[in-house]
Amino acid sequence: MIAWEDPSAVHKRLESMEELMKNFHSQMEGTTFEKKGMSEVLELYKTKVVELDAERHKLNRTIDSLQQDLEKAGDQTIAVQMVADKARRDHEIDMDDAERSHRHNLEDIRMSNEESLRSEAREKIDTLIREYKIKIDDLERELRRELDEERSRRLHEVADLTAQRDAQLQNVAADIGKKEREASTVRDELRQVEANLEREKSFRASVESKLSEASANTLELEAANRALQARITYLESSDQERSQAFADLHRRTQEAIDKATAANDKLRIEETLRRKLHNQVQELKGNIRVFARVRPALGSEEDEAATITFPDEAEESKEIVVKGPEVKNALGVSKSQPHPYSFDRVFGPASDNSEIFEEISQLVQSALDGYNVCIFCYGQTGSGKTFTMSAPDGMIPLAVRQIYETAKGLEEKGWTYRMEGTFVEIYNEELMDLLGKSEDIGKKKHEIRHDTENKKISITGVQKVELDSPDRVQDMLKKAAKNRTVAQTAANERSSRSHSVFILTLIGENSITGDKSEGTLNLVDLAGSERLAHSQAEGQRLLETKAINKSLACLGDVIASLGKEGGHVPYRNSKLTHLLQYSLGGNSKTLMFVMISPLQAHLAETITSLKFAHKVHNTHIGTAKRHNKVAH
Numbered sequence: 327m328i329a330w331e332d333p334s335a336v337h338k339r340l341e342s343m344e345e346l347m348k349n350f351h352s353q354m355e356g357t358t359f360e361k362k363g364m365s366e367v368l369e370l371y372k373t374k375v376v377e378l379d380a381e382r383h384k385l386n387r388t389i390d391s392l393q394q395d396l397e398k399a400g401d402q403t404i405a406v407q408m409v410a411d412k413a414r415r416d417h418e419i420d421m422d423d424a425e426r427s428h429r430h431n432l433e434d435i436r437m438s439n440e441e442s443l444r445s446e447a448r449e450k451i452d453t454l455i456r457e458y459k460i461k462i463d464d465l466e467r468e469l470r471r472e473l474d475e476e477r478s479r480r481l482h483e484v485a486d487l488t489a490q491r492d493a494q495l496q497n498v499a500a501d502i503g504k505k506e507r508e509a510s511t512v513r514d515e516l517r518q519v520e521a522n523l524e525r526e527k528s529f530r531a532s533v534e535s536k537l538s539e540a541s542a543n544t545l546e547l548e549a550a551n552r553a554l555q556a557r558i559t560y561l562e563s564s565d566q567e568r569s570q571a572f573a574d575l576h577r578r579t580q581e582a583i584d585k586a587t588a589a590n591d592k593l594r595i596e597e598t599l600r601r602k603l604h605n606q607v608q609e610l611k612g613n614i615r616v617f618a619r620v621r622p623a624l625g626s627e628e629d630e631a632a633t634i635t636f637p638d639e640a641e642e643s644k645e646i647v648v649k650g651p652e653v654k655n656a657l658g659v660s661k662s663q664p665h666p667y668s669f670d671r672v673f674g675p676a677s678d679n680s681e682i683f684e685e686i687s688q689l690v691q692s693a694l695d696g697y698n699v700c701i702f703c704y705g706q707t708g709s710g711k712t713f714t715m716s717a718p719d720g721m722i723p724l725a726v727r728q729i730y731e732t733a734k735g736l737e738e739k740g741w742t743y744r745m746e747g748t749f750v751e752i753y754n755e756e757l758m759d760l761l762g763k764s765e766d767i768g769k770k771k772h773e774i775r776h777d778t779e780n781k782k783i784s785i786t787g788v789q790k791v792e793l794d795s796p797d798r799v800q801d802m803l804k805k806a807a808k809n810r811t812v813a814q815t816a817a818n819e820r821s822s823r824s825h826s827v828f829i830l831t832l833i834g835e836n837s838i839t840g841d842k843s844e845g846t847l848n849l850v851d852l853a854g855s856e857r858l859a860h861s862q863a864e865g866q867r868l869l870e871t872k873a874i875n876k877s878l879a880c881l882g883d884v885i886a887s888l889g890k891e892g893g894h895v896p897y898r899n900s901k902l903t904h905l906l907q908y909s910l911g912g913n914s915k916t917l918m919f920v921m922i923s924p925l926q927a928h929l930a931e932t933i934t935s936l937k938f939a940h941k942v943h944n945t946h947i948g949t950a951k952r953h954n955k956v957a958h
């Protein structure tokens with residue numbers, strides 16, 4: 327069954343459909359209009375295409391005609407090129423023909439000229455030969471004349487020179503005669519000095535015998551005095567009858583006392599005289615002395631021995647000759663130069679320490695008498711410095727023993743001595759106390775102080791050892807050796823790379839005369855004197871070697887300056903010379919040992935050491951002054 331819709335809804339739907347139809351119509355009208363416009367544009371484009379087609383046909387025709395023109399022009403170019411090639415070939419053929427005919431012409435001309443030139447040259451050469459022959463003859467004549475002149479001039483000169491040489495020879499002979507006379511005068515003077523020395527020695531011996539006689543007298547008088555005192559006591563306890571005898575004895579006692587006082591005075595004067603004479607003898611020997619000592623080859627040493635001789639060994643023992651290294655001369659022959667040196671004394675390998683001490687004991691006596699004394703050991707490593715200084719029979723123990731014994735002997739003449747020892751090491755320009763605590767080695771700093779008024783040095787913070795018996799010396803040396811070992815562990819082989827200085831201060835006082843004296847004995851074991859070039863040192867070793875060389879050079883400079891009167895003495899340039907300032911020079915006595923190794927391998931160092939020592943030996947140092955506090 328059909329359901330009928332609401333008529334108002336149908337009406338509404340119809341209205342909307344009408345509306346839609348209207349819209350559709352208006353759209354259709356717009357589209358028709360657009361289509362018309364588009365058709366017009368299309369028509370316009372079609373006409374344009376027809377026009378362009380006509381234009382293209384026209385252009386194609388133009389291109390065809392141009393193509394034809396181009397082909398024609400190409401044909402013409404080829405024709406022209408062919409004509410040009412032919413012309414060039416023809417020209418080349420013409421050029422070849424011309425050149426060939428020119429060459430033929432030239433050949434003809436040269437052939438005709440050559441003959442005439444040759445004959446012309448031959449003539450010229452002949453003329454030149456004739457001219458030169460004339461010139462050569464002239465020159466020959468001239469040269470012969472000049473040669474004759476020169477020969478006669480030279481003959482004159484030779485005659486003159488011969489005359490001059492004869493005159494000079496005469497002068498030299500006269501000089502030699504003069505020098506020989508001077509030498510014999512010097513020899514006479516030397517003999518005189520030796521005679522004086524002998525006289526002084528015998529005088530000293532007589533003074534010493536008088537001294538012992540006087541001390542015996544004193545003892546005798548003292549004994550008599552004591553006997554008399556006992557007698558007085560006895561007499562005093564007796565009755566009046568003995569009073570006369572008592573007065574008598576009293577007088578005689580007084581006389582004995584007077585005699586004892588006179589003997590003591592005499593004793594004092596003679597002791598003063600002995601000291602004066604002893605010093606004069608030392609001065610006559612020179613205030614700086616140099617001894618050379620050659621050590622023996624050791625059992626462990628297998629190296630070749632150097633040739634070292636002692637020409638005057640049997641008499642004075644002052645000379646040493648070392649055979650230098652072999653040097654090839656211009657002819658290739660090897661030769662070696664002898665190097666002779668002379669010193670105050672030379673000790674060969676057979677000498678022992680006690681023999682050496684005999685020579686220096688006089689200087690040790692001078693230190694007791696109030697002088698400053700310095701004894702050095704110089705030489706390369708292993709040459710025997712420490713053996714000479716510090717061995718049980720070395721200079722240090724023997725010196726202290728002698729001082730101790732002499733001081734004991736002087737006690738009866740009123741002298742009492744105090745001995746103080748200081749032992750320091752100088753390593754790389756730093757001071758170490760060898761008698762201090764081991765743990766302080768290398769840590770504690772020490773300074774050198776100078777008392778310019780009393781001419782004394784002191785070192786801050788060092789241990790001083792009272793040497794009241796000879797045995798204390800061995801203890802002290804042991805301690806120093808131990809401390810050196812401690813230091814050595816820190817810097818390998820250090821003992822040979824440092825200087826050791828043993829300073830013995832001797833303070834004396836005379837209870838009879840009131841005299842006081844203060845002398846210093848410095849015993850110095852110098853560091854090895856190896857040369858820088860030979861040591862092949864590097865790093866720390868190089869620094870050490872430089873420091874050693876510098877301080878040894880400073881020592882040489884100080885000694886050289888002391889030899890020149892009045893000049894500046896550079897003590898401050900090294901710790902060693904600064905420390906020894908008051909023991910080197912005018913107011914002191916110096917002895918240097920130059921130690922020599924006997925081995926050929928050490929020859930270069932040996933010669934360097936001997937040269938250094940020889941320079942020192944040639945230095946004259948001024949008169950020594952005694953450090954006494956009371957003038958005589």
Ligand SMILES: Nc1ncnc2c1ncn2[C@@H]1O[C@H](COP(=O)(O)OP(=O)(O)OP(=O)(O)O)[C@@H](O)[C@H]1O
Nearest residue numbers: 621622706707708709710711712713714821822854
């Ligand atoms: N006169 C001598 N007689 C016997 N042996 C010696 C003599 N001189 C040195 N010697 C020995 O030679 C060796 C080297 O000597 P020493 O140590 O004294 O030399 P040095 O010059 O002090 O060396 P360094 O510079 O290294 O300290 C040591 O074994 C020592 O005992």
